[in-house]
Amino acid sequence: MQAVIGLLVMMLGASYGLETYCDGRQDGAQCFGPLGGTVVLQLIDRALQTHRYKLYKSTNKTTIILNVINNKIVDNVIQSRSSFNLSDGTFRLNNLSRTDSDEYHFDIIDRREIENRALQLTVQAPVSSVRLASECLSQGEKRVSCSSGGGDSPQYSWTLDGRSLTDTELLSVYTEPNSITLKQHVSGAVACSVRNNVSRFCGFTFIKCTSNETQISQWVFAANNMLCIEPTTPPTTISESSTVADHSLLVCGVRAAVVVFALIGIAVYFAWKKNKYKKAEGSAYRPEREHQDESVVMVEM
Structure with missing residues (x-):
């Protein structure tokens, strides 16, 4: 049953990062694109008629990928899977492959002035799924492991009920980032987020361990759920008695x-x-009261 539910989480997941954006208007920009997806490179604000633009790889400067003269695209050697927008200065590269990872140079020529900018494009395989496995330990602790399907350089982060975990809730600090152990008193929705520079996946599970080591867990798909949002700052706790x-x-x-x-x-x-x-009783007459209502002092405690 656990394997079936885990498979459902994998099938229902959605990858965020099939198209990425990178601002390449600054020299030395670090850009990332999803393998098989699209990257949009912001090269300039917009093309000008008086300027000439060239885009090429640093490994082969003789091969110009893009050549724009007088606000017209003269050459685009990968036109079948790329396009350049003259109005907003963006270069869209589709169907990315590993060979697209390289350092690119963009030249701006205006009669006398020449500007050369470089950007590094790295193509990564996106994370395709996330799977959580949980178990109850002998003293009622809960051990939760997280694994991802594919993806280059995955990074793991954990939350409990939408916030970051504290040291008082963890049994010990593990060197493995994809596994945690919760103390006996800790319960709730444990979420694992797996991400890299081009994608993100998140899944969570409810787990409760009874005294006889019975595991009660429920898988819930993470899409459009508030429990898979970015972790918030944990509540401030006073450690010294x-x-x-x-x-x-x-x-x-x-x-x-x-x-x-x-x-x-x-x-x-x-x-x-x-x-x-007492003064009123000793007097021959009772003076008229100017105010019919007497004031009462109230103390708020």
């Missing part, structure tokens, strides 16, 4: 001071009230 104790004493002291001042205020009020009535 002395800091907590000092804070508690301070709060109790403030509350006690408020109570004392409130009692003093009430005692003064009733003493003034009693003195007022």
Whole structure:
């Protein structure tokens, strides 16, 4: 059953990175493109009639890939799978292969001035799937492993209920980035995100281990789910007990001071009230009250 559910996660997954964008207007730009996909290179803002543009690989400078003169495309040796947009200055390269990985140079010629920029294009195989496997250990800990289908240089990250895991929730720090062990009291939706420079996949599972080592897990597909968003900063925790104790004493002291001042205020009020009535009884007449309503002091605690 576990294998079937894992296969469903692989089949239902969607790769983010079949088309990438890179700003090549700065010299030395590092660009990445998906194997078999498309990369859009921003070479200039827009083509000008007074300029001439050339794009070529550094391994073979004699072969010009793109040549633009007077705002017209004169040569494009890979026209079958590439295009250059004169209005926005983008070069689109489709159906990327490993041989497209190279250093490219882009020359801008304007009569006397010549500008040469270089960019490095690296083609990577995108991550195609993600699979999670979980197990209950003898003391109720939960071990979760994550693996990806294909992909060059995959990187793994973990979240719990949409936030980053803390050291207090992990049993120990593992050198393997695709495997974690959670402590006994930790439970929730554990998500694993696998990514590289051209794609990203995420999957998560609910896992709970009982005292008799029974594993209760539920696979959920990660697409369009908030649990597979970028991890947020974990809540701030106070690790030192002395800091907590000092804070508690301070709060109790403030509350006690408020109570004392409130009692003093009430005692003064009733003493003034009693003195007022005694004076009124000894008088031959009772003066009229200017205000019918008496003010009451309220203390918010």
